Amino acid sequence: xxxxxxxxxxxxxxxxxxxxxxxxxxxxxxxxxxxxxxxxxxxxxxxxxxxxxxxxxxxxxxxxxxxxxxxxxxxxxxxxxxxxxxxxxxxxxxxxxxxxxxxxxxxxxxxxxxxxxxxxxxxxxxxxxxxxxxxxxxxxxxxxxxxxxxxxxxxxxxxxxxxxxxxxxxxxxxxxxxxxxxxxxxxxxxxxxxxxxxxxxxxxxxxxxxxxxxxxxxxxxxxxxxxxxxxxxxxxxxxxxxxxxxxxxxxxxxxxxxxxxxxxxxxxxxxxxxxxxxxxxxxxxxxxxxxxxxxxxxxxxxxxxxxxxxxx
Amino acid sequence: xxxxxxxxxxxxxxxxxxxxxxxxxxxxxxxxxxxxxxxxxxxxxxxxxxxxxxxxxxxxxxxxxxxxxxxxxxxxxxxxxxxxxxxxxxxxxxxxxxxxxxxxxxxxxxxxxxxxxxxxxxxxxxxxxxxxxxxxxxxxxxxxxxxxxxxxxxxxxxxxxxxxxxxxxxxxxxxxxxxxxxxxxxxxxxxxxxxxxxxxxxxxxxxxxxxxxxxxxxxxxxxxxxxxxxxxxxxxxxxxxxxxxxxxxxxxxxxxxxxxxxxxxxxxxxxxxxxxxxxxxxxxxxxxxxxxxxxxxxxxxxxx
Numbered sequence: 001x002x003x004x005x006x007x008x009x010x011x012x013x014x015x016x017x018x019x020x021x022x023x024x025x026x027x028x029x030x031x032x033x034x035x036x037x038x039x040x041x042x043x044x045x046x047x048x049x050x051x052x053x054x055x056x057x058x059x060x061x062x063x064x065x066x067x068x069x070x071x072x073x074x075x076x077x078x079x080x081x082x083x084x085x086x087x088x089x090x091x092x093x094x095x096x097x098x099x100x101x102x103x104x105x106x107x108x109x110x111x112x113x114x115x116x117x118x119x120x121x122x123x124x125x126x127x128x129x130x131x132x133x134x135x136x137x138x139x140x141x142x143x144x145x146x147x148x149x150x151x152x153x154x155x156x157x158x159x160x161x162x163x164x165x166x167x168x169x170x171x172x173x174x175x176x177x178x179x180x181x182x183x184x185x186x187x188x189x190x191x192x193x194x195x196x197x198x199x200x201x202x203x204x205x206x207x208x209x210x211x212x213x214x215x216x217x218x219x220x221x222x223x224x225x226x227x228x229x230x231x232x233x234x235x236x237x238x239x240x241x242x243x244x245x246x247x248x249x250x251x252x253x254x255x256x257x258x259x260x261x262x263x264x265x266x267x268x269x270x271x272x273x274x275x276x277x278x279x280x281x282x283x284x285x286x287x288x289x290x291x292x293x294x295x296x297x298x299x300x301x302x303x304x305x306x307x308x309x310x311x312x
Numbered sequence: 313x314x315x316x317x318x319x320x321x322x323x324x325x326x327x328x329x330x331x332x333x334x335x336x337x338x339x340x341x342x343x344x345x346x347x348x349x350x351x352x353x354x355x356x357x358x359x360x361x362x363x364x365x366x367x368x369x370x371x372x373x374x375x376x377x378x379x380x381x382x383x384x385x386x387x388x389x390x391x392x393x394x395x396x397x398x399x400x401x402x403x404x405x406x407x408x409x410x411x412x413x414x415x416x417x418x419x420x421x422x423x424x425x426x427x428x429x430x431x432x433x434x435x436x437x438x439x440x441x442x443x444x445x446x447x448x449x450x451x452x453x454x455x456x457x458x459x460x461x462x463x464x465x466x467x468x469x470x471x472x473x474x475x476x477x478x479x480x481x482x483x484x485x486x487x488x489x490x491x492x493x494x495x496x497x498x499x500x501x502x503x504x505x506x507x508x509x510x511x512x513x514x515x516x517x518x519x520x521x522x523x524x525x526x527x528x529x530x531x532x533x534x535x536x537x538x539x540x541x542x543x544x545x546x547x548x549x550x551x552x553x554x555x556x557x558x559x560x561x562x563x564x565x566x567x568x569x570x571x572x573x574x575x576x577x578x579x580x581x582x583x584x585x586x587x588x589x590x591x592x593x594x595x596x597x598x599x600x601x602x603x604x605x606x607x608x609x610x611x612x613x614x615x616x
Contacts, residue, residue, distance in 0.1 A: 029518055036413050040422075043410065044429045047490065050444045053454055057447060068452040068460065116337035119330050126323035131334060134341050140543055141597045143348025144589035145569065146576045150365050151348055167344045170337060200329035229437035232551050236577065247439045251555065254443045276452065283443045290435050298431060302494055309495050309533075 051287075058082070058280035065276045081277035085285060090241060091249060098228060098245040105165035106223040112169045113178055113219060118204055120175070121182035139172045152237060163237035164227070174222050177308035181215040182208065218304040221297050228290070250282050355587035367583065375587035385588065388571040391564060392592075395553075396545040398481045404541055406485055407492030408534065412522065414493060415500050427497075430490025442555035445483050446470060470556060473563040479556070480565070484549060495533050503529035535613040543600030546592050568592045 052072055057065055061076030069075050085091055119125065120132055143151075148167060157163040185208065193207045209216065231247035238244055244252075324331060350366070355375055357367030379385040410430070417423040433441070448454045449469045456466035469475045507525045516524060550569035557565035568588060576585025600615075608614035 026518075032518075033416070033418075036416055037422075039413060040417065040426045043490075044426055047429050047433060047486070049454075050448060050486075054444055054447060066452050068457050068466075070452075071454065071457065112337045112340055115333040119334045119337075122327075122330055125327055125330060126320065131338075134338070138341065138345040140600050141349065141593060142345065143351055144586070144593050145572055146582055146586040146589050147348035147351030147354065147365075148344075149577060150351060150354070150359075150582060151344070154365050166340070169340050169344070200327075200333070204333070225435060229435075229439075231437065231439050232554075247437050250437075250443060251439045254439070254446055255555070276450075279443060280447060283440055283447070287436065287440050290437075294432060294435055295428070298428060298435075301435075302431075305494050306498050309498065 051291075054280050054283050054287075058277060058284045060277065062276060081281045082285075085278060085281045091246070091282070091285075093242055094244045094246040094249040097243060098247070101161050101164050101234070101245055102224055102227040104161045105168065105227045106220060108165045109169050109171070109174075109223045109227075110216070110219055113171070113175050113223075114209075114216070115204075116170065117175050117178035118182055118208065120179045123183075135170070135172050135175055149236065158237050159239055159243055164230070164233045168227075168230075168233065171223070171226070173308055174219055177222075177304055178215055178219060180307050181212065185211060214300075215304075215307075218300045221300050222304060225290070225297070225301075246286050250286050253279055253282055352586055352590045352593075354583050355590045357583065359583045359586075361580070361582070371583075375584045376591075378584060379588050379591070384566075384571065387563070388566045388568050392546060392548055392567040392569075394564075395477060395480060395567060396548045398477060399484055399548060400541055400545065402481050403485050403488055403492070404538060406489045408496055408530070410489055411493040411496035411500060411530075412526065414497060415526075427490070427493070430493070432490070433487040434491035436487070438551045439555065441483065441487055442552060445479065445556055449479065471558065471560045473561045473565070476557070476561045476565040480549070480553065483552070492537075495537065496530055499530040499533040500526065531611065532613045535607050535611055536615065539600060539603045539607055539615055542603040543596060545599055546596040 053070075056072060056074045057070050058081060059074035059077055059079060060070045061078055064070050064075035116131075116135070120128060120135075122128065125131075152158065152163050152167060157166065189207055189211070190203050193203050198206065229247065231245065231251055234243075234245045234248050235251065238248070347365075354365075354367040356370060356372060358369050358371050359367040414423055414426060417426070450456070451466055451468055455469065460466055469479060503526065507529075508521055511521045511525050547569060548567055550567070550573075553565055553567055553570050554573065557570065569592065572585045572589045572592070575581050575588065604614050
């Protein structure tokens with residue numbers, strides 16, 4: 001529990017300005033600080049609770065779940081469901097697909113976004129406004145589901161990684177973030193390189209990109225997380241189970257349940273009981289990679305969003 | 313005219329390498345963004361699977377008339393407006409409130425901790441979020457445990473149309489509120505501290521300082537995000553609804569995009585679905601253009 005007391009040491013640490021706006025905090029303000037801490041603690045609890053609950057469910061036995069006893073801690077601790085899911089070859093196959101699709105799609109997206117952002121960052125370029133408008137207009141108007149579906153199907157991209165990678169190759173938001181970054185680079189270096197006889201491609205590869213490692217890393221993360229999490233393209237364009245990414249594996253697992261329940265089969269059959277933990281386990285196992293990298297990637301996302309906001 | 317052509321020629325001679333870099337991205341935009349826009353003509357044409365992506369022959373406004381007289385269409389249209397409206401009313405102000413609260417936290421590590429935790433749901437796949445919603449709302453889930461403890465009757469919330477809007481909006485808030493604070497927190501740091509000093513000398517208490525200094529300071533951010541939210545108003549969480557709705561809750565859960573999906577992809581009436589989808593896209597465009605126009609006229613902030 002966070003109280004006003006826990007706020008004190010750091011307040012001392014900040015030195016001359018105990019609070020930013022006043023010399024001495026009023027009684028009302030101190031009361032507000034306590035209320036504020038309580039509210040924010042509430043936000044933290046509400047955000048984290050579903051995660052804790054799902055982990056607890058995944059490690060409990062069926063009977064405790066069905067009787068509605070599992071809450072914060074596992075009841076009747078056992079990991080048999082983990083063994084069950086992890087011994088399913090299709091689960092691992094779909095996981096490998098996710099890795100493969102994410103890698104290919106991120107690669108394609110990175111190349112197209114970088115080249116276009118670089119072109120758009122050149123202020124002197126004739127027709128630049130038009131090139132920017134071509135991209136920005138698509139943020140506010142798009143063809144919609146059906147024409148896209150017809151197009152991808154007609155192009156024969158179904159059941160291939162290209163059905164996922166190509167239609168989502170440039171996110172305009174990411175494009176604008178990268179353009180803003182390129183515009184902020186000093187022009188002297190590029191001019192010097194041009195005088196030394198480097199052509200545009202050489203300047204981009206040898207001068208600009210080495211200076212842009214941070215933004216390239218941010219872009220890789222933006223795209224990789226979005227492709228890793230995506231499911232609908234694969235759901236739409238992949239016909240066979242061995243081609244699904246793990247998100248579609250999970251989707252079919254949880255959708256199957258509503259179907260069963262809808263058919264009136266809420267009755268506590270053995271299958272339904274097994275279902276309860278299997279679902280939780282699969283959710284935990286698909287969330288785990290994101291949770292593992294989250295602490296390291298979060299700040300890149302935040303700085304990327306800020307950079308985009310300056311321009312966007 | 314002549315001069316224009318000449319300067320183009322000069323521009324191409326000088327920058328042809330730059331233009332060449334734009335070729336692949338342009339191909340992408342033309343093929344996967346602008347071609348589908350043109351592909352919407354199948355809304356007015358007879359479409360045969362395996363035939364041309366632009367359909368076979370003109371049928372005029374047949375499909376438009378069809379959906380205008382389709383009672384399901386009007387139901388999903390209403391649902392779209394209600395869900396979009398509720399999401400806007402709840403999920404637009406919440407990040408502002410949270411950002412203001414976070415801004416008052418004096419302990420830096422505590423602030424950073426709350427931020428890190430609240431951003432987390434943004435990084436989850438919508439499938440995982442849907443899975444969590446289903447687990448928490450299942451008959452043996454947490455929500456029913458609470459209902460049970462309070463002496464209520466446990467029920468399958470996801471199969472009750474009257475609960476769908478609450479479930480949708482609250483899970484949306486759970487997933488977006490933390491991430492939504494980022495831009496506001498950034499805007500808050502740019503407010504000139506002297507303004508607070510001046511307000512204090514004028515006798516403003518903290519509440520009035522917030523009202524007269526802080527809020528006007530983040531107004532441009534608020535307006536920009538409001539316009540963007542209005543732009544996505546019609547496209548309400550298609551993927552999430554597709555995952556958590558079911559025939560029992562169609563009455564309140566079915567929206568234009570999910571209806572388009574079922575009519576077009578599941579039942580194969582591509583022209584009819586395209587007509588409805590085009591209608592949705594046009595409303596979306598009109599909404600964002602008018603929101604932008606109104607805000608430029610009234611508060612002087614606009615997207616472009």
